[in-house]
Amino acid sequence: MTHHDPGEKDSEGPISAVLTRRRVLAEAVRSRLWPMPTAAVLLAVLAGIGLPELDAVLDDHLPTEVARYLFGGGADAAREVLGAIAGSLITVTSLTFSLTLVTLQLASSQYSPRLLRTFAADRVVQRTLALFLSTFIYALTVLRTVRNDTVDAPASGFVPQIAVTTAYLLTVASVVALVLFLGHLVRQIRVESLLEQVRADTCATAARVLPLSSASADTTGVPVPEPPPHIVEATSSGFLVEIDHRALLAAAMQADAQVWVDRPIGSPVLAGTPVAFCWPSQPNAAWDNEVVETLQGQVHQALRTGSERTAAQDVGYGLRQLTDVVVRALSPGINDPTTAVHGLVACTAVLADLLQRQLGPYSLRDKENRIRVVVARPSFPDLLDLVCTQPRLYGTDDPVVLAAILSMLRDLAWTTTTAEQRTAISDQLGLLREHFADHGPTARRRLEYAARQVSEALERRWTPRNSGS
Template identity: 45%
Template sequence: MRSRPRGGRVQALREATTGALWPLPTAAILLAVGLGIGLTELDQALGYGEDPIRFVFTGGPSAARTLLSAIASSLISVTTLLFSLTIVTLQLASSQYSPRLLQTFVRDRVVQTCLGVLLGTFVYALVVLRTVRSADEAQGSSFVPRISVTVAFLFALASVAALVTFLSHQTRQLRVETMMRDVHSESARTRARLHERQEEDQQPDRPLPQVPDSARPLCARSSGFLVQVFEGPLLEAVTGAGAVLLLDRRPGDTVVAGAPMAWAWSQDAGNGVQVEELEKALQRAVHLGHERADVADPSYGLRKLVDIAARALSPGINDPTTAGHALSHVSALLGDAAARDTWHRRLTDEDGAERLVLRSWTFSELLELGVTQVRYYGREDLTVVDRLFALLAEVAWRARTPAQQRAVRQHLDALVEQSRTSPPAGRTLDDVQRWARTVDEALAGRWLRPAS
């Protein structure tokens, strides 16, 4: 089955808008302007005479102005309060847990929806307010857009509900357990998306192809974090050049202008590759951002959770319980990642020849990311060391291949050596050996029964 290329400018735009705070409130403001103009035109077309429609606003111009003015003035104050609370939440998450958690808050649909309702109601009230006129004004006859004012009143009630929802939601969002749950969910969605692509390729797990001596390095022309690759255009350019290209940067890696980021070689050993043309095609096909994103990066969720655990173990915070909870999420994600040894992407041309290889993360690299830093910072804490041994046992139980088992064994040996040199407070070498035996049994496909 031929690999189908993924990615494009439309997808990049969609990812950029879903990861920003402004699109949904902006859409709400535009909708409010449209409703404000459209409903007032409907009011003028209907005309009410002396017998207005039941259940709509029946007051005069002065009452309509008072109501609309009260809605507009109160909502701009409430919106300012909500923006202030959002900024405080972002600052707290950044300073106490991890700066990379800001993306999770910014893309929160509840926050975006509440801000959209408040801003939309404010703008709608202003648009309708401009159409209210008294009999003594220049037009000569009074006009009260009764349906429009009634809708403004309903929007005000919706804004009250949005305010209560926002406050309730923010109190939950400030809990570190909620933050870790959201990170876990984002990472699980990314892994599922990558797994779907790999299944579509029908490519077995195998290491990257050997780069021949004739391969030429392709240098980056701009700097940033590798977010994703627009596979279609790059595959077309590489196929047209009769070359094979290996992208030597993983999603989430730093790319520096002027430094090699890929290797290219010709399928025909006697021909060279057009380095200049392929570098231009590579520049157009890679999306580099000023910050990392989880679009195609299976490691980003682990990075956030490890940041939370490491920050919790710092002397200024000293919260090993939070570190242990973060390791529980890390364990679950690593166990799911054991579904594959590698997450590399391979694309072929129409004839089935492999043309484009996009390097990604391997299971052993993800395991190292999830364990190494926490092992170092929490080496003397009983809670953390105990949870690290349990993590390795849980991952070992789900390890499918010898390569994954070797990776677990490597980290088990390092953890045992560290714990023997400096046992956690209140534990002895016998405890370390007992923890290690739990992992050994899991690697052998056996789970120790609880002691009676």
């Protein structure tokens, strides 16, 4: 069990509430299509109001060298230009939305519904939509300032040259962005690009929330005291998406208590069911109802649920996405074992990174080095079982898929650092061997050879793949 000191600065210590909330909020904003386009539209409105005002101030005061590069037509020409820009940009925006929705539908049906969040968080899509919408709104806003001369006021006409020229430049930028967007979309729907993006996001989350493993990590557990501790029940249903470590530690220290969070990040939670336990630090100490209710309320506030899992603190979410791609590729309707193999390769890369980090339950300590909070976290056997179980069951008829799983286990076996990790790999190897008998002699012989290579890698021996196969 990993322990963390409250003053220690590492990847998974008691992160400040402000930083934790900021990361979760940033993840929520990043995974939605509307925030960036909405901000761009607001800026476009301000620019559409401000630039014509600047035009009015600088009218007839611009140097000739500058003025000749600005729009030189009259009011009617300016209206035609701005109207054409607005009409064409709203059409292109509709096309972009349509292509994005088609891509989301493809990702959902072909790969996994869990990947929709990844597509929605695509910065290129968000910026392209923001540019198109802001150009459209900007052109409409500037259009209202264009005026013709009248008979009663011959000098009342106004053509915002700088503003119209800016609209032209935004249109050129939009055309370039459309070409780049189409190229990006083609790359994004490739399964290799999807898997790499999920892998990179998962490893980034692991680097942020999991410290590197060390030989000095505390492996002692916290005994559950007798009589049974006070139970903290969930107040809402959903997925546990955020744990405020500092708030938990502060609450436990204030009540002179110990708190055990029994659900890891990403776990489904049902309102009214236990999610945590708390008990006095001092043996046989008695609590009144007010202390218990206050502590339970503080724990409730520190454990936040949502309708879907996110990558802000959930390391297992990325592996769930990758495994879903593997399982979907093995379904009879798709039958794409090559994609399944690619997905297993991505899972291997993530698990290899997690081998170097501290997994399993971890504890938070006060300044006197007393354990105050214990938080559940998936162990390496849990994550390996997540990756192996469904591909093993659904890919049992395909020796290529079984060979890919064996290859993954071999690579992980070579990089293991603890007995727990080696035992987990050995257990998965035993489960795979049960499916070898379902194949013909040639395939069975190759699978047995690959299984022996996994066993050898666990013993720090590496045999060439074609040796004795």
